[in-house]
Amino acid sequence: MSYLIIGASSGLGRALAEKFAKEKKNLIIVSRDERDLTALKADIEIKYNVKVEKIPLDFSSFNEINQKLLKEKMFQNLSGILFPVGFMHEKDNFDISEEDLKKLTFTNYLSIVHTINYARKCLNKQKLSIVGFGSVSGLIGRNLNMNYAAAKRSLESFFESMSFDEKLKDMNIQFYTLGYLDTNLAFGKDLILPKGSTQKLAKIVYQNINVNLKKTFYPYFWNIIAVFLKLLPFLFLIKLYKILIK
């Protein structure tokens, strides 16, 4: 049995791969650039003596996913699928190109749903953990990374919907809504709130991997902030934002 990690080559994905390997779990790692996968596979296999299979593919392409990833036998031997995958774009606003919009929506939402739907069909008596990662950027509408935020909000909704699935007894569904982590996405950003540690999060994800239903924020203080943001009327937030900007 193995764990499939989509977006394993850097940041949270790499931290998860390292943590699961340290706990002697075999892995299938997926990312776009084979060079990153080769390096990670070698490092993990040498250090932790586990088996790692690498699948280089572009996760924004259903074609590539269908051809290279969705293999019934492989999915029947999975203990879990983790989706620490994310794609952001410098010009993610109303003027985004059609191609980039597709890339954003597919990587952050549609391809994940597509993969989960396939995994659900392949379930073969094993208990499968499915772990998704959202973003606090999806809490309310925003003027930055708007399509990324929209995709992440859709993903959260999809994971919530999975909790109503009749197959839930065969699956563990976990969803972490993430604030800024110490990854390249947050590198160099002037942030008011502290960044979460990918390594700590990887530990938490590993500890919870067999929990049937889990939905939380990380870093944890976002649980409190999120409550406030949800309580306040959106129009009030917009006004507040405009005053602060001035």
Added chain:
Amino acid sequence: MELNNTEKKEICSFDKNIVRNILVAKPDKYKLLETISHRNREIINTGSSLSYSPLSFGEDIICLDFKKFNRILDFNKNEKTITVEAGITLIQFLNFTLKHNFWIPQLPGYPSITLGGAIATNAHGKSCSTHGTIRNSIKSILLFHKINGWMNLSEKENKEIFDLTIGGLGLTGTIVKITFNLTNIENTLFITKKKKIKSVEECNKVISNYNNSSYFYSWHKADNIKNFGEGIIFENIIDKKKIIDFKGFKDKNYKLKPFLFPVWNKLSIKLCNLLYLYLNRLSTEEKTESFLKVIFPFYSKESYFNFFGNNGFTESQLLISESKINDFMSEFKNIFKIHKPTITLFSLKKMSGEQSYLRFEDNKVCLTFDLIKNNSSNNFMNEIDNLCLKYQILPSIIKDSRIPKNIFDKTYRYANDFREKLNKFDKKRVYKSEVSKRLEL
């Protein structure tokens, strides 16, 4: 990820002499390394930024922090080789190799130094009289250069660039992967023997006869012209009897952060030196010491550096012919009497190798001393520069962030060779640092 984030940061050389506001990029994927390199006109590679001189940053130059590239890519026990990414730190590297009773013996003296940084400075360890510099353990390198692309470097492939890269201060491009030839190490315990000596000259005489020993260095009191050089020679021998299982080192992340005010001054140094000397005289002549203590003597003793405060210090490391030590020392003491600098540390070891390009390497004695930075030490060091010319001494540009270009040009015989070959390889001279600009490399 299509973002290309950079962080604005104030950075200073380890000796605190040069401070700059710079931009840092921290790639964590191969594609990002290429993208960042292509987007920026002037780049410099950065390891852990533990160089005494400003080798890994410069004004208006983007720093390419390579610490995320720290993986082990291949390990062949039979052939005794290992391939690693260049951002791996010494402690991460040793935590793997020592488990298999291997290491490379030319490791510089602090565990969070990266192997990329060690190669770019052609670093040496305590056993440099026997094992020379890190150059001797390198089998091959994978280099990425913004214009010349990906290149395999070894004695057989692109030898000229291989030679320029080892000790090339990161100016030939980014060292991405390195394959090392490993050396066996039987144990991670050492036996340390001590020998008292009266002067630097006596030390030179004694260590010139240490032909069977690999690890030895001396410590001298240099706070006063009276009894100048009184000290101890330490000899470390791998303990082959009391073999212990290697359990791994914990990276304790000790703080290298200057105190608000300097603690070191003439009086505090004098007291500490006295204490150190007498404690060493009182303790047993022979004792067992851990690997970390022997190989990384400043690990857990960071206060030594922090005590200089924000004002920093100057470190000078000089390679001197054995036959010239006595004459040099007599002039050294004369100018010491005149300028009265505060020397906080003074040490000697032997080195072996062949000097070329920018490499601090030769079959000579390596003399190291630290000074509190002030006018008298500046004047003192100006005179030391002149002694370097007089006695054909090689001063380290890695340790001394002050060395002027004219002294560098006269002491590094192959500097022009390096310049010419580097300019031929990289006509646009992409990789630059504060030091390379000062020395016009």
